[in-house]
Amino acid sequence: MTTTERPRPAGYDDHRPFWDGAAAGRLVVQRCTQCGAVRWPPRILCGACLSPEVEWVEATPTGSLFTWTVIHHTTLAGFKDDPPYAVGLVEVTVAGGLVRMLGGIRGCAPSELQVGMALRAQFEVVDDGALVNWVLVGDDERQET
């Protein structure tokens, strides 16, 4: 990583399905076809059973805010104009288990952030894929689901 630019998707083969999915507005993660464990980030083998056999499964692009912070001061040159910006760990339930992802939390005031709140993925297209950010699920949406 250089110190003056934002890090970007590197385009490794084993991450490609995730970036392609995100670019198409879909949240996909790996699932072990041997034992069924889901995993994130992508890996070449299953941490639970060591099997290399893997499939990519689409997750419903919603999650629950496990924890969050609002960054008021950053020394990362690529982000120096961004503060304050919120980052959270989001729990996503997929058939077979649950993964936590680190993502930007967008479109809400720091005072609105609460552990456990419902979020929806928002895909931010960048050079070679899309970053997964998260926004609050609106009251209307919540009634639908």
Place this chain on the structure above:
Amino acid sequence: MAWSDICITGLGESPVGKVPEKSSTDLYAGVILDAVDDAGITPDDVDVLITGGSRVDPYLYHAEMMAEYLGITPPTCLTVNTGGSTSVSLLRQAAALLLAGMAEHVVIAKADNLATGMSRDSVVESMATIGHPELESPQGPTIPSLYALIEQRYLHRASLRPEEIAPVAVVDRYHASLNPAAQYRDPITTEDVLASRLISDPLRLLECAPVSDGGCAVVLSRRERASGKRPLVNVLAVGQAHDFEHVTQASSLEYTGARISGPAAFRDAGVSPSEIDVAMIYDAFAFIQCMQLEDLGFCAPGEGAAFVGDGNTRLGGALPVNTHGGVLSHSHAGRPSALFLVVEAARQLRNECGGRQVHGAATALVHGEGGILASHATAVLRAAS
């Protein structure tokens, strides 16, 4: 040979804070020579030289470079340039070499000049390499923010307000005010902590480690090879736990590996938490101390902040913690911070702490963590009889 034959025999410390007249290499040389002299041996007696490298002078073979600088040729040189748990876990590796008969004297040294040797932002950015480079770094997480994520969840789990954590910084500063060697010595109040600016919610500036110059060194020896120049300190046991690297992969973000490393160290030492007279707990961020007090068994889950707030960790309290001022107020030159915990614990057990001495201190605990509360090491030390 048994663990009771493994002794800390020598200690060396440089000035901390801003030491612009010294390079990191000069700081290293000074603390190694001081520790060796304190142990009553000569540099040629060192069989194993372990250094923590330097961010400012990032030599690949750093320990060899230091040996060359000192004009010595120890049979074993190791550069172990990882974070806050390493200074404590290295006590275990050193003990193993001594127990195996592969060494008689081991030196562990860490020094750096982060405050004056490089710009502050480049220091912090140089530390900011814990996130997944492809899948997390594009979101701009800083090191403090990754810790803040854990603090936020801890506050939620324990039903605490951020202001209940602030006394950790106040107590560290009080102890620093008693330590002429500490970097920040002016007493502060809870209000000062809460008035300091937010770095990454809920972490405020005075709850975050400073950036410092400084270093220290420790000599470990087989008891029969100790010169007897200074009182001996036994390393009774070291426990370790290594759970994860990325915060998304932690088995729990509500409890830490101290729940494994602590009991392992207590078990192997044959000591219980109630027998600890003084504790040094790595606290680059204030809330860490509260979580670790709980996870090490000094108080019940969720009561770490109250334990500190009630005065237990102050000198004169039930369990004085970080009598040198902690990482928050003594210094944070990066890798040396946790080794300073070992040095302070040994000084307490040698009864050398003057106005901050814990009277009758016989048994001490040192806990280091690194990564983002990912890697843990706990040591139990005792004044040798």
